[in-house]
Amino acid sequence: MYKILANTIFLGKDVHFLPECHSTNDKAIQMIKEKVAHEGTIIICEHQTRGKGQRGNKWLSEKGLNLTFSLVLKPSFMDLSEQFYLNMAISNSIRKLLQEYITSIKVKWPNDLIVPEYGKIGGVLIENTFSGDGWEFAVVGIGININQQSFESTKATSLANITGNQFDLKELFRLLITQIEQGYLHLKRGNWAEIKNEYLYHLYLKGEWSNFKDDRGEFKGLISGVSKEGKLEVELESGDIELFGLKEIVFLNY
Numbered sequence: 001m002y003k004i005l006a007n008t009i010f011l012g013k014d015v016h017f018l019p020e021c022h023s024t025n026d027k028a029i030q031m032i033k034e035k036v037a038h039e040g041t042i043i044i045c046e047h048q049t050r051g052k053g054q055r056g057n058k059w060l061s062e063k064g065l066n067l068t069f070s071l072v073l074k075p076s077f078m079d080l081s082e083q084f085y086l087n088m089a090i091s092n093s094i095r096k097l098l099q100e101y102i103t104s105i106k107v108k109w110p111n112d113l114i115v116p117e118y119g120k121i122g123g124v125l126i127e128n129t130f131s132g133d134g135w136e137f138a139v140v141g142i143g144i145n146i147n148q149q150s151f152e153s154t155k156a157t158s159l160a161n162i163t164g165n166q167f168d169l170k171e172l173f174r175l176l177i178t179q180i181e182q183g184y185l186h187l188k189r190g191n192w193a194e195i196k197n198e199y200l201y202h203l204y205l206k207g208e209w210s211n212f213k214d215d216r217g218e219f220k221g222l223i224s225g226v227s228k229e230g231k232l233e234v235e236l237e238s239g240d241i242e243l244f245g246l247k248e249i250v251f252l253n254y
């Protein structure tokens, strides 16, 4: 069982452990609608059977081997249009913790935790709920491959595969939540420029000429940053800077 966390201020004081569920994000959204989830609530599931990933993909995770959970946050101090700062703060926190075990960990835009030469180890899916006044909650769904050793996708890997060690999921969960709370409070205090700089510093392929594809074909580009809305800024060989949304660009070097 995952216990209520003792060393945090608000995150993880209300932890719901489910032996099986479809998706922790869906469960959190349902609990928000039923008014039984609030800021800081965490839903963690041992066997997620219909996990959702970015771009409508599935998130597959073997029972009891990885971390799959969702946090309920109420970022009423920011505008929905600024939400990418929340994405960056969360990615920074996860990357910081994983860096304790794998020094070469990177964030691949927008929210993938990857280890170049090995593959993707984790991802984040943020979904929003709205009430009469507008944006109400952000449900931050996090999946991190920890002890699983074989994957359907050749691009997926785990902490165990990279380090050769097995990990205590509950201990990693506790450390991760503590780190995420610190990152979120940092955001809440208004340290936005620092959060963005940290995100860009660890961004995969930033400043390197690389191969991409969009609906017009393949091209070479250099990631130069991210826009306020979270679009990827890519410098083209012509010197122009182009912005790409989530479904508008494919990384060919990965």
Ligand code: BTN
Pocket (backbone or CB within 6 Å): 022, 023, 024, 025, 026, 048, 050, 051, 052, 053, 054, 055, 057, 059, 067, 068, 069, 070, 111, 112, 122, 123, 124, 125, 140, 141, 142, 143, 144
């Ligand atoms: C991605 O990289 O595509 C995002 C993956 C997010 C997966 C997590 S697992 C817990 C939470 N519940 C879901 O259904 N998805 C997220």
